[in-house]
Amino acid sequence: MSSKKPHFGFIALTLIAESFLIYASILVKISEVSPIMLGFYRIFLALPIFALFSISKKGFCLPQKRDLLFMILSGVFFGLDLLFFNLALRNTSVANVNLISSLACFVLVPIGLIFFGEKLRLFFVLGALIAIIGVFVLINGKNALSVANPFGDMLAFLSMVSYSGFLALIYNLRRKYETLQIMFFSGLGAGGFLLIAGSVIEGFSLPSDSKQWLIVALIALFGQVLGQGFFGYIMGKISAQLSSLLLLFSPVIAALMGYVILGEYISAMEILGIFIILFGVFLAQR
Known part of the structure; x- marks a missing residue:
């Protein structure tokens, strides 16, 4: 695929999707449901919505067997x-x-470079380097105010690798199939995997009361239907390079939402990091 300059609307939609995903992660933090089963319910509650809208779309058809396997495999990575x-x-x-x-x-x-034939642009390289510097500045600001947990950080790293595999698999599928169709079939793979893993590791469980069900429903809505749905939609609209670079906005949004929702203090170093990342992304999409 050749390099292409993205429309600003797709960039804005990416940032909105990231905001939904981060809000869902805050809800995960306060939920009393065990974490793996919580992931299952996030998928399970979203599947009927994806199925309903996918089937109602004009020209709906089942994916080819090979593509169906890739969708389910991508779902395992997402799980x-x-x-x-x-x-x-x-x-x-x-x-x-x-x-x-x-x-x-x-x-x-x-x-993107190896499998999808994307070209590496000079502005992208410069913007990426600047944005990465901004991330490290933001990290240093956080380290001064909070204590990192090495075990939790290792789990987050494994999550990042798994999510990269998911995005890589659906990136090419997005050119052939509708987002809702991909999200439904990948959701089957993710839901099946999480149900088995949760039942074996944690034991099957249900949310304890209506409040916990509400939190689970909000996680499914903001994390899966809106956040992941929007992100899946834009994957076929912008390059893998830019979509990956826009992920660097996550710490920016997390810092801002932490301040607004949780009252977490934002240091001067964090603010500097935020502006460096913004400039890097602006430069990279030129």
Whole structure:
């Protein structure tokens, strides 16, 4: 695929999707449901919505067998991502998890170059380097105010690798199939994997009361239907390079949402890191 300059609307939609995903991660932090089963319910509650809208679309048809297997396989990677991500959120801060997840660009960019024939542009390289510097500035600001948990950070790293695999698999599928169709069949793979893993590791369980069901429903809505659905949609609209670079906005959004929702203090170093990342992404999409 040749390099292409993205429309600003797709970039804005990416940032909105990231905001939904980070809000869902905050809800995971406060939920009393066990983390792996929580991942299963996130998928399970979203599947009927994806199925309903996918089947109602004009020209709906089942994917080819090979593509169907890739969709289900991508779902297993996404299930692994949710497993490690939710466990990480129970062992370290929301900010740390999103900081590490934002480094998916180190995995996605080589995939785009090797498998999808994307060209590496000079402005992208310069912008990426500047944005990565901004991430490290933001990390240093966080380290001065919070204590990182090495085990939780390791789980977040495994989540990032799994999510990169998911994005790489659906990237090419997005050119042939509708987002809702991909999200439904990949959801079958993710839901099946998480149900088995959760039942074996944690034991099958249900949310204890209506409040917990509401939290689970909001996680499914913001994390899966809106956040993941939007992100799946834009994967076929912008390059793997830019989509991976936009993941560097996650620590920016996490810092801002942490301040607004949780009252977490934002240091001057973090603010500097935010502006460096913004400039890097602006330069990279030129």
